Amino acid sequence: MAVQPEGTPCWVDATFTDLEAAKSFYADLLGWTYGESSPEYGDYTQAYAGGKAVAALAPPMPGQESPSAWCLYFASADAAATADRIRDAGGQVDMGPMEVGDFGTMLIARDPSGVSFGVWQAGTHEGFERRGESGSFAWAEAFTREPEETDAFFPAVFRYKTQRMEDDAVDFKLFKLGDDTVLGRMKMGEEFPPEMPPYINVYFAVEDCDAAVEKATQRGGQLHFGPMDTPFGRFAALTDPQGAAFSVIDLTTTRGDMPKLSDVS
Template sequence: MAALPEGTPCWVDAMFPDLAAAKSFYGELLGWTYAEGSVEFGGYTQAFSDGKAVAAVVPQMPGMGGPPSWNLYFAAPDIAATAEKIRDNGGALLMDPMPVGDYGTMVTAEDPSGAFFSAWQSGSHEGFEKTSAPGAYAWSEVTTRDVEKADHFFPSVFPFEVKTMKHETEDFKLWHIGGQPVAGRFKMSSDFPHEARPFVNVYFAVEDCDAAVATVSRLGGKLHNGPMTTPFGRFAVVEDQQGAVFSVIDLTTTGGEMPEFA
């Protein structure tokens, strides 16, 4: 498999206070099965959909506060150069480039608007083995209030071609690589709680959005927004029972006119 182009979303993971509860929640919601946790890497546990690697969950480290959150990795063929661009453009590195066995090398950072993300230079682990199908990663959006900082930072660190949606009220941008959309930037509206910090909204594909929302509620999670049908699919923003916010999307149920981008 060829290495993904620089800036392509390539992996997601999350730390949870209760790993068993997280495995049960996402196993029922998304049909995930799990590998044995790696003792060498702090119990890092890969999740699979139809036998293909789609994400990972890991026990939260002692002393870490706050609710869990999904962490998005962008492909970085030269992790040292990416780390330098993060620093040069106002971001904060939470760790220097760190080898993860022979799997690859990572950095975790915070953009100037406050959203956390990671970059990944692949070794033996190249990232997602399945995307845009039920049980797998489908999309992501940097969701922030300080869009000016995010809009400068991310295209300066990664080779994104930026397209702006023409809309009277929504402030949304698409990031393209090689002419294809790979992720987006969404401005937080007044619908978000005042205390909500910027985050990367990770979308997981499901067969039926409404059924997925019902499962989230039954398992102790919450519905934040939706479900709503868009030209891109029917989706909802939800929260798991431990506080991690993400979205579920049925990519086959679409409606409305495709928005214009310039």
């Protein structure tokens, strides 16, 4: 598999206090199987869909007390250079860059509005082996209360072009690499509780959105929005039993007209 262009979403992982419970939840929901945990890398455990690597789960690192959350990583040819651009654009590097054996080099950062994300410079691990298919990453959106900060930051770091959705009812933009749309940006409104931090919402593809929601809630997950039909697919927003937010989307069930977009940059 070729290395992804810089700024392309290339991997997701999450930490869970109860790793075995998280593995069971996502195995039941998304059909994941798991590789052997890697004690030398904090019991980092890779997840597979259809035999292809799609994500990873791990327990928190010693002293880490942050709540469970999915982290989206963007591809970089040079993580140190990306870290410099992050700082120059007003962001903060919270961890790294650090080498992870011969797998690659990673860092964790935040944009000026507080949206957390990762950067991955591939070594032997190039990222997703499957995407846009059942059980794998399908899409992601940055949710922020300070959209102007996020809109300026990500194009400065990853050279994105920006499009705006022409809809007065929602403040939504798209970031593009060439002809490929790689990330959405949504303004957080009053429907989000004030204690909820900004975040990147990761979407996983499923064959049946309604069945996935039923299974997730039966297993202790919480439904927050949907299921809802859109021109992009039928989706729903959830949190898992340990509080990590994510969405599921059936990309084959589409309804309605595509929204009108206008170029910003």
